[in-house]
Amino acid sequence: MNEFIGNMDIIAKNCNLFYGDFQALKNINIEIPEKQVTAFIGPSGCGKSTFLKIFNRMNDLVEGCRIEGDFRIGGVDIYDKETDVNLLRKNVGMVFQKPNPFPMSIYDNIAFAPRTFGITKKSELDEIVEQSLRRASIWDEVKDRLRKNALGMSGGQQQRLCIARSLAASPKVLLMDEPTSALDPISTGKIEELMEELKKDITIVIVTHNMQQATRIADKTAFFLLGELVEYGNTDDIFTSPRDERTERYITGRFG
Amino acid sequence: MKRLYSILKYICIIALVISLISLLAVVAYVLINGVDKLSFDLLFGDYTDSPSIFPAFIGTLQLVGIASIIAVPIGIASAIFLVEYTGNKGRFVKIVQVATETLAGIPSIVYGLFGYLIFVVAFGWGYSILGGGITLAIMILPTIVRSTQESLLSVQNGLREGSYALGASKVRTIFKIVLPSCAGGIVTSIILAIGRVVSESAVLILTIGMVVNKVPESLMSPGASLALDIYYFASHGYPAEASATAVVLLVFVIFLNLLASFVGKMIKKSTYGDTK
Numbered sequence: 001m002n003e004f005i006g007n008m009d010i011i012a013k014n015c016n017l018f019y020g021d022f023q024a025l026k027n028i029n030i031e032i033p034e035k036q037v038t039a040f041i042g043p044s045g046c047g048k049s050t051f052l053k054i055f056n057r058m059n060d061l062v063e064g065c066r067i068e069g070d071f072r073i074g075g076v077d078i079y080d081k082e083t084d085v086n087l088l089r090k091n092v093g094m095v096f097q098k099p100n101p102f103p104m105s106i107y108d109n110i111a112f113a114p115r116t117f118g119i120t121k122k123s124e125l126d127e128i129v130e131q132s133l134r135r136a137s138i139w140d141e142v143k144d145r146l147r148k149n150a151l152g153m154s155g156g157q158q159q160r161l162c163i164a165r166s167l168a169a170s171p172k173v174l175l176m177d178e179p180t181s182a183l184d185p186i187s188t189g190k191i192e193e194l195m196e197e198l199k200k201d202i203t204i205v206i207v208t209h210n211m212q213q214a215t216r217i218a219d220k221t222a223f224f225l226l227g228e229l230v231e232y233g234n235t236d237d238i239f240t241s242p243r244d245e246r247t248e249r250y251i252t253g254r255f256g
Numbered sequence: 257m258k259r260l261y262s263i264l265k266y267i268c269i270i271a272l273v274i275s276l277i278s279l280l281a282v283v284a285y286v287l288i289n290g291v292d293k294l295s296f297d298l299l300f301g302d303y304t305d306s307p308s309i310f311p312a313f314i315g316t317l318q319l320v321g322i323a324s325i326i327a328v329p330i331g332i333a334s335a336i337f338l339v340e341y342t343g344n345k346g347r348f349v350k351i352v353q354v355a356t357e358t359l360a361g362i363p364s365i366v367y368g369l370f371g372y373l374i375f376v377v378a379f380g381w382g383y384s385i386l387g388g389g390i391t392l393a394i395m396i397l398p399t400i401v402r403s404t405q406e407s408l409l410s411v412q413n414g415l416r417e418g419s420y421a422l423g424a425s426k427v428r429t430i431f432k433i434v435l436p437s438c439a440g441g442i443v444t445s446i447i448l449a450i451g452r453v454v455s456e457s458a459v460l461i462l463t464i465g466m467v468v469n470k471v472p473e474s475l476m477s478p479g480a481s482l483a484l485d486i487y488y489f490a491s492h493g494y495p496a497e498a499s500a501t502a503v504v505l506l507v508f509v510i511f512l513n514l515l516a517s518f519v520g521k522m523i524k525k526s527t528y529g530d531t532k
């Protein structure tokens with residue numbers, strides 16, 4: 001079995017993705033460094049979310065989706081036949097656009113992933129639950145109601161719970177698909193602070209529609225347009241001196 | 257124009273009154289004729305001098321047991337396959353869909369005839385509780401498949417994706433996330449299907465015979481059910497006893513309906529409730 005150890009750089013080479021006859025991603029090459037925040041930006045339908053979902057193989061669930069290319073995370077070929085997709089997803093967590101807490105208690109939500117991977121001892125689970133909620137800086141808000149249903153929380157709390165739920169699987173990479181687009185500015189701020197903290201140990205890739213968000217949190221930014229990776233580099237460079245005319249037009253709000 | 261609207265309104269009110277009156281008339285008729293015949297002997301007697309519905313009560317319970325033990329697991333498993341494994345799309349699912357819808361609409365006497373030809377004649381079991389129970393299971397199977405499918409489809413895809421994204425397998429996702437999220441709907445539909453078993457008579461006339469005076473010795477014995485007792489009493493000169501049995505059956509079905517909504521709400525509360 002391929003273990004995810006050591007440097008957790010994400011490397012994609014010659015990536016093409018098709019939905020049936022439609023080519024949604026065109027020859028994308030990218031190297032995403034570990035323990036940084038990398039933002040994917042671009043107009044709707046440019047393929048940035050689709051590209052993100054390659055890295056935890058969520059596209060496997062989409063019927064008629066065909067992927068070409070070479071994808072490595074921490075040196076592991078994630079589309080290799082030997083690669084256990086469930087283990088991949090344990091190591092490469094994902095936070096979705098719409099908070100999706102399970103209809104069960106806060107505790108059971110967090111304990112879901114550890115239980116999936118065979119941890120049943122209560123003391124151990126208790127510790128993971130507290131640790132994960134602390135890392136998602138929501139522990140103080142929920143510590144007195146761990147047994148209450150997670151659906152009773154506000155949208156912003158639910159999203160941080162979902163982050164904590166991913167962290168409970170101790171992932172090396174966290175993929176975030178527009179995690180704040182359904183949230184208010186205060187919740188958004190909390191999640192951005194959180195990412196700043198998490199990137200000390202975890203490689204974070206975030207898809208965002210919000211360019212201010214990219215400038216605030218991302219070390220690197222990739223601009224996608226019509227299934228192509230137009231430009232990729234340090235966030236400062238992308239936003240101050242873009243090399244490609246299309247990038248400049250997008251970030252100055254002239255299309256998209 | 258305004259006049260037309262008020263005429264429409266009155267037509268609707270009249271229609272509502274007619275449907276309420278006919279329902280009340282049935283219940284009132286049954287109660288008036290049946291209640292004073294509800295005696296200990298009728299309910300629990302051993303059918304020597306006076307008629308008793310006790311054998312039929314046991315028969316009904318056995319039929320419910322057999323039909324649900326067979327139909328519930330098969331029905332739920334079929335629905336899981338259709339929704340979770342084929343994505344509820346494609347030619348195969350379409351064919352199954354048409355088949356279940358057609359089967360759900362077939363008159364029950366046709367199921368009875370099938371059960372008669374298979375279990376009574378071809379298998380040589382004669383009239384038996386088991387043959388009747390299996391026939392009833394076949395009868396309610398399409399309903400259970402359809403309603404479980406609807407319940408599974410009502411579970412948001414975000415929950416499945418969330419589970420997969422945490423590294424859970426398909427089986428774990430189905431059993432720990434999807435089924436608990438819609439258990440209320442599934443249980444409700446099972447109880448309503450049991451209601452159909454309890455009130456069925458046409459199937460049973462052809463499959464379990466109509467031995468009303470003896471508790472079935474085994475599942476291979478003939479027997480009766482409460483619904484059959486009504487037919488038997490009414491056609492053998494005991495109209496009051498028939499009405500009394502109808503009261504019992506009515507109470508039973510009302511109880512099942514209340515149970516269905518109660519259990520549905522309880523399960524919903526345990527998954528979604530307690531949100532403070």
